[in-house]
Amino acid sequence: xxxxxxxxxxxxxxxxxxxxxxxxxxxxxxxxxxxxxxxxxxxxxxxxxxxxxxxxxxxxxxxxxxxxxxxxxxxxxxxxxxxxxxxxxxxxxxxxxxxxxxxxxxxxxxxxxxxxxxxxxxxxxxxxxxxxxxxxxxxxxxxxxxxxxxxxxxxxxxxxxxxxxxxxxxxxxxxxxxxxxxxxxxxxxxxxxxxxxxxxxxxxxxxxxxxxxxxxxxxxxxxxxxxxxxxxxxxxxxxxxxxxxxxxxxxxxxxxxxxxxxxxxxxxxxxxxxxxxxxxxxxxxxxxxxxxxxxxxxxxxxxxxxxxxxxxxxxxxxxxxxxxxxxxxxxxxxxxxxxxxxxxxxxxxxxxxxxxxxxxxxxxxxxxxxxxxxxxxxxxxxxxxxxxxxxxxxxxxxxxxxxxxxxxxxxxxxxxxxxxxxxxxxxxxxxxxxxxxxxxxxxxxxxxxxxxxxxxxxxxxxxxxxxxxxxxxxxxxxxxxxxxxxxxxxxxxxxxxxxxxxxxxxxxxxxxxxxxxxxxxxxxxxxxxxxxxxxxxxxxxxxxxxxx
Amino acid sequence: xxxxxxxxxxxxxxxxxxxxxxxxxxxxxxxxxxxxxxxxxxxxxxxxxxxxxxxxxxxxxxxxxxxxxxxxxxxxxxxxxxxxxxxxxxxxxxxxxxxxxxxxxxxxxxxxxxxxxxxxxxxxxxxxxxxxxxxxxxxxxxxxxxxxxxxxxxxxxxxxxxxxxxxxxxxxxxxxxxxxxxxxxxxxxxxxxxxxxxxxxxxxxxxxxxxx
Numbered sequence: 001x002x003x004x005x006x007x008x009x010x011x012x013x014x015x016x017x018x019x020x021x022x023x024x025x026x027x028x029x030x031x032x033x034x035x036x037x038x039x040x041x042x043x044x045x046x047x048x049x050x051x052x053x054x055x056x057x058x059x060x061x062x063x064x065x066x067x068x069x070x071x072x073x074x075x076x077x078x079x080x081x082x083x084x085x086x087x088x089x090x091x092x093x094x095x096x097x098x099x100x101x102x103x104x105x106x107x108x109x110x111x112x113x114x115x116x117x118x119x120x121x122x123x124x125x126x127x128x129x130x131x132x133x134x135x136x137x138x139x140x141x142x143x144x145x146x147x148x149x150x151x152x153x154x155x156x157x158x159x160x161x162x163x164x165x166x167x168x169x170x171x172x173x174x175x176x177x178x179x180x181x182x183x184x185x186x187x188x189x190x191x192x193x194x195x196x197x198x199x200x201x202x203x204x205x206x207x208x209x210x211x212x213x214x215x216x217x218x219x220x221x222x223x224x225x226x227x228x229x230x231x232x233x234x235x236x237x238x239x240x241x242x243x244x245x246x247x248x249x250x251x252x253x254x255x256x257x258x259x260x261x262x263x264x265x266x267x268x269x270x271x272x273x274x275x276x277x278x279x280x281x282x283x284x285x286x287x288x289x290x291x292x293x294x295x296x297x298x299x300x301x302x303x304x305x306x307x308x309x310x311x312x313x314x315x316x317x318x319x320x321x322x323x324x325x326x327x328x329x330x331x332x333x334x335x336x337x338x339x340x341x342x343x344x345x346x347x348x349x350x351x352x353x354x355x356x357x358x359x360x361x362x363x364x365x366x367x368x369x370x371x372x373x374x375x376x377x378x379x380x381x382x383x384x385x386x387x388x389x390x391x392x393x394x395x396x397x398x399x400x401x402x403x404x405x406x407x408x409x410x411x412x413x414x415x416x417x418x419x420x421x422x423x424x425x426x427x428x429x430x431x432x433x434x435x436x437x438x439x440x441x442x443x444x445x446x447x448x449x450x451x452x453x454x455x456x457x458x459x460x461x462x463x464x465x466x467x468x469x470x471x472x473x474x475x476x477x478x479x480x481x482x483x484x485x486x487x488x489x490x491x492x493x494x495x496x497x498x499x500x501x502x503x504x505x506x507x508x509x510x511x512x513x514x515x516x517x518x519x520x521x522x523x524x525x526x527x528x529x530x531x532x533x534x535x536x537x538x539x540x541x542x543x544x545x546x547x548x
Numbered sequence: 549x550x551x552x553x554x555x556x557x558x559x560x561x562x563x564x565x566x567x568x569x570x571x572x573x574x575x576x577x578x579x580x581x582x583x584x585x586x587x588x589x590x591x592x593x594x595x596x597x598x599x600x601x602x603x604x605x606x607x608x609x610x611x612x613x614x615x616x617x618x619x620x621x622x623x624x625x626x627x628x629x630x631x632x633x634x635x636x637x638x639x640x641x642x643x644x645x646x647x648x649x650x651x652x653x654x655x656x657x658x659x660x661x662x663x664x665x666x667x668x669x670x671x672x673x674x675x676x677x678x679x680x681x682x683x684x685x686x687x688x689x690x691x692x693x694x695x696x697x698x699x700x701x702x703x704x705x706x707x708x709x710x711x712x713x714x715x716x717x718x719x720x721x722x723x724x725x726x727x728x729x730x731x732x733x734x735x736x737x738x739x740x741x742x743x744x745x746x747x748x749x750x751x752x753x754x755x756x757x758x759x760x
Contacts, residue, residue: 082576083729086714094637096645108637188736224732234573234729342751344741348724349733382724386709393685395705396678397610403713404559406722407748441641 005218007163011057014218016247023077023236025247033253037288041065043540044277044290046262046305049118050526051513051533052296053241053249054161058537060254067255067288068296069279072115074258075242081232085383088231091115091122097300098429101443105331109230111482112300116258117242119298120526124353125229125238126376127167127211127527129158131175131361134521141363141370143419143449145328145518148490148499149535151176157531162209165239166217167527169208174358182214185223188350190377193341193410195355197468203460205357205375211239211526212351227348227379238351241530257281263437265293265309265318267506272313274509280435292540294501296513296533299329299482303426303515304440306486306496319486319505324496326426328487330520331444333416333454334480336378337461338388338409339470345410347379354379360460361522369452371417374522375461378413382406391476410465413480414457415522418450420484483517483525500543501536512536558721559753563746565719565726571744572727580727583715587624592631592647593654598623599670600654607677608708620718625711636706640699650707653700656693657681723748 008015016025035041043059045052048070056068072093075081082088093112099105113119132151137144155176168182184207187195191207198205212223212233223237236243246256264278266287276289295302303326307317317325356376363370380388382403388411389402423445428438454477462473489495492504497516503509512533514525566584569577593601602623606612609622635646643649654669660680661669669677687697712718719726725745735742 079575082579083573083727084576084579084714086710087576087579089634092637094635096635097638098641099638100641104640106636106638108635112637186736188733189738189740192738224728224730225734225736226728226732228728235732341738343739344748344751345738346736346741346745349742350736382713382719382722383710386713387706390705390709395608395610395681395685396612399608399709400610400721403718404722405753406724408751 007166008218010061011164011245011248012251013244013247014220016251017219017236017243019219023234028247028250029074032250033255035065035067035255037286039065040289040291041067042290043292043294044069044288045294045296045512046277047118047296047298047301047513048116048241048246048256049113049296049298049513050120050241050529052118052294053245054530054533055294055296055512055537056254056256057245057249057252058534059541060249060252062541067257069257069260069262069277069288070116071261072258074116074256075121075232077232077234077236081234083226083228083231083234085231085381088122091232095433096431096439098431098439098441099444100441101424102445105442105444105479107300107442110479111331112298116246116256117240120240121232121242122230123524123526124378125210125212125351126353126356126524127162127165127209128356128358128374128523129175129178130521130523130528133362134519137371137519143370145420145487145489147518148488154531154535157534158527161527161530161534165211165244166213167209167211168214169210170206172206172209173204174361180209184208185210185212185214185351185354187354188225188347189345190347190379190410191350191354193339193345193468194377194412194464197464197466198357200467201463203357203464204359205355207355210351210353213237223351225350227350227352227381229351229353261435262305263308263435265295265305265509267309267311267313267318269311269313272506274506292508292510294510294512296511298513299485299515300426300440300442302511302513303485304428307426307428308437314505319496319503319509321505322493324486324494326485327422327424328420328518329424329426329442329444329485330418330420330483331479332481332520332522333418333446333450333457334413334478335416335454335458335461335475336388336411336413336478337458337465337473337475338411339465339468340405340472341408341410341470344407346407347410348381350379352377352379358522360457367452367456369449369456371419371449371453372522373414373416373453373457375412375414375457375464378411380411385409388474388476392474410468410470412461412464414454414461415480415524416450416453416457417520417522418453419447420519421445421447426485481520481525483514483520486511486515487518488516489518500539501532510536510540559748559750560720560723560746561749563720563723565724566716568725568744571731573729576727576729580716583625585621587621588628590624590627592627597651597654600658600668601626601650603670603677604654604657604681604704605708607681608704609712612674620712620715622708622711625714626707629707629711640696642696643699643703646703649700649703653695653703
């Protein structure tokens, strides 16, 4: 019955999806409002992922004339996505990028999404909150940075987004203790191993928190535990903005303009205000006028777009008067440790995100490093697992033999809070992409604190798997997630945007994505990106009502 | 369609991933079936490069063993990928873009073979091929023909493994049922199998513990 669910009253997305076994409301897309380039709309958003989609939905609800442009397609899970690893390559941002530094970070499938829904189309589905300490690491631990906002300011937005996704999990004892709207999912073999090993060692581990429906939610069905979360959820059970915020945005008059690559933000040199965005659609150069501009292209493309929007007033890149654009880009150290059991674990069954612990999240005086790490189940499918085995040095016949043992392995992953460093940054490379724009070059190097955390995390994972009965453990070093690159700060000498996401340099230009985060904690960032964007939306709406 | 196994000794007797294709959604089934063939002629690699590429890729994926050939068309799969410019979305600053890196490294491999045996890599005896490839891996982050060997190794193994373990014959070999939509799984947990999964016939055969 309409109105019965309180979430539905403020975000009807899950009820706007079909309930006949198909996954896309084609009529909603067909009837979508279209703005003309010449219309000066209230807001144009660049990027339709975690941040951009929430901003779009919120401001559409406020009656704004708002459009979101995305470089990629407007996905239909039925026809565009497959239950297959290699066949999901098109979900990743694979335009050229150059990686360098002493510890270069691979992009693509690892951290970069493409199309409406963004990286949340292929994220695992973990949606933990940041801890209160994450907002003040400089004050507490003398590392990283303090945010210009505190945890309590974000708490109501965390709660709201957790209800809208919705998140399933046990009551969470870490950080600011809280519960989740959906019960925890049953665990598969990998989760069982984690719980067993943790229990033996006296480590607290909990089921969740994952943004996967446990039971029906609107017209979204229950998870079928097929294990292909990272390939895009064909079931509509795992949350991504494509199904959690876009349908409601369209129903409230927003436009999603897919396959539209924004190339440059236009700023009036006389007034100093943004006037819209240049973009390329079907090979044609176009310009969308707007009263306000918000960029939500994530930590590589957002800085790149600002740098590519240089002008006479901003010779080193838009909003880059103080050399802050592209800096303090963070990735989490994400060593994965696997353990071998004679029993069959078959970790590909059940979603990869199942169980996690945040017991090691905070600074521990007994550790030789500041801040900490979390540990979660990860359940690589065969291609990713082959990468794990190949990293041990095996190839040829030996690789095949090791791979034939796949069903016996359990795999855990850590998220280590690697620190924000100014030299870890995006700049423009000499190389150009197919639009003729300089591509991003991302330089990344670890510091001693980072390496110490990765070692500590690996050791805990080895202990858990051994306690669970593993007779061998192997580890691969890797990275996960991206945040930062255009961070929020108290002033323009230390960041690109203020606490509301508004750029210091251009009063009607906002950033609303992971790039604004000053620290990353040991939490998967999707929920925090959405919560921060929802807060920015409230501020923008309030500003507008005040005539700002 | 039957599929071979490593060394011809199946750990999962009677299991055939592709045999389950009738349970897969149509879009996925089409994508997977296309990998089984027939395959278009090679387009990216030149006639001169193809034998070297084929020899290298088959060697990296253990398909040159006389006692059990899976015949996964790794060369054709990598060729199609490079022809369509389907990269991983990044390259190391000290490497050319992927396509050029493949061409360059195949030429270097041929040059190494010529120096060692006076033949092209493809015509070199297998023991020497293995030694030549192993030498690149052993360089680790050292220099190989002006390129960082570790990055070359990463390029080769990434493309080879991605192609090989995308193929249903490889899934059969490792007991993985492949696509799982719309069926999903009902029996999750340690030791629990679906009716269509087959238990490992040699569960104690742990290659890690036995070492190489």
